[in-house]
Amino acid sequence: MRAGHFWTMTVTMAWAIGGLAVSGPVGADEPRLTPVAVQNALAKTIPLLQLSGAAYREQRECFSCHHQGLVAVTVARARHFGVAVDRKQARDQSKFAHAYFKGREKRIRAGEGVPGGAYNGGYALWGLHADGWTPDSVTRDLVKYLKTKHRHDGSWRIRTHRPPLEDSHFTATALSLRGLQLYAGPDEAKDLGERIPRVRAWLLKAKAKTNEDRAFRLLGLAWAGVEIGEVRKIGKKLVKRQRTDGGWSQIKDLESDSYATGQALVALKTAGVLKSSDAAYQRGCRFLLKTQNPDGSWLVRSRSKPFQTYFESKFPHGKSQFISICGTCWATMALLETLPASKAR
Template identity: 40%
Template sequence: MSLVVVSLGSGLAGAEIEPSEEEVRSAIKKSIPLLEKTTIGTSEHRGCFTCHGHAMPVVALVEARRRGFVIDENNIREQLEHTLADLKVGKERYLDGRGQGGGFTRAGYALWMLQEAGWKPDEITGIVSGYLVRDEKADHWKSNTNRPPTEFSPFTATYLALEAIDQFGTEEQALRIADRQKKAREWLLQTKPRETEERVFQILGLGQLGASEKAAEAAENLLQLQRSDGGWAQLPGKSQQSDPYATGSVLFALRREGFLTVMDKRFRRGLRFLIDTQHDDGSWHVKSRSKPFQKYYESGYPHGKDQFISMAAGSWATLALLQSDIVEENP
């Protein structure tokens, strides 16, 4: 097996800023087995789908697979089946407009995970898409939970819903989808984000709808918030600390939407921050901002009561590192 890596560039002042190819590769490889362990542990303890323990790790793992990294294919298949089974349990609730716990955000994350994993539209994905476009008067999608940063923002719920209806919407839903897309575009253009999570998903949403000029403006504003350590903080204010959740999500979004290149100094500084904050066991640690309301369990990801936000942070960090255009080739 050989590894081909696109160079991250040279010529930066200060070798400590420039992450080496081997460091990036090593960080990804250390993270993969821990994310896999997390999905297995989450499914063992939770019969339902979760955004932090299923969607985010699986999205990171299938991105790693696209880049040629070896992942446990049986595990991915099991997590997709787990998610689909959970959606089917909620079938009647989606049909009558109630949805499942977690509302639009949960439904959106589930379909985003399936989309990234290459799942083809079927009956249940069409039903969930119908739930997302049921309210013809709404101009965006709201979150009915308060678990920041992952599950609280209408920007997050709106982007995930837009991706879901674009990928899994049915022909019968076409007019409602077009109407919701038009309204969501105006909402995203006019609504001011409050923190990094919202800035990230505003950019992704505007990009999804083709509002490239406004997305570029929002991206430049977000880049201005990069800190001296190369990272981003979740919340505004000089007293806030950079963390891998915010930093990973920013780098992923800006690379995916084309607002950063692998040669950009700001991207490389962000990678440096992620590499330096990864623990020896392959994890990243972020302090939770959410009040616990579910029974505690050990998912397999470290950091105790901070494990759920940390596994999401580890997923974002891995996704960001993978945006350095690493490709592993199998002979």
């Protein structure tokens, strides 16, 4: 059996070992993880994400992974679980992304013109597909672009380093693979089939050093159809990195946060390593509920060197707003997985 589901009950319990733990009983000060609690927690979150996405478009002309790609995927997941979203706003996000790459088609067809490289193109295709965008000349151009950037060793490389969002070859590789799977045409099936084994081999061999690496390695392995036993073996190592507070951290020396925690949970669920009913998953979600701000956001402190002039995108947390909107997206997607699937709104 292969692990290839996009978002994929046994309850386990373990106690802290060396500062790490996967689960335990709910303490008196721990929030209860119920559908009502999750729905209430996200009542302000989705409108805030969509508001900030629109504000970004008003001030910038470029596609962004933080305000377009991740927000589009998160809003689509919210719809899947019956959470009300502004569908016009979601489509406007997609139109903005599409128009940006359409305006650069000549450069993209020449193998350039995608700021951020393959990672950026992968996020764009992931977001467009989440919103139900039909394949067209723009998606074909991005697919071709990703193919030109595919290395012989099976990987795609990150070009710039702005941790944690834009810092991992695993992220670039997993998202590029997913972009090809989502938008490559039927006539490209043979080519894709020849690429996937190279991707698998690289993902299995390369060493993950950060939570971003580990999460996207797991997503990449699942999307590449690696045998489920191998995926779970690797995924359990990520589970063991869960801390006593229920969260995960981006790197060893940082505190647990919503970005690393939500990302780890989504990867573990998607890859079939954890179910949302598993104790470790629920403990992580309780950490998220406990650390959410009253406005519906989560704060993630920026550790990247700024490269553009500061501006307000109507998302909280000042100079940490870009990475905070990413952390809020990952946290939201993780919490959504605890809800029953519902008719999209």
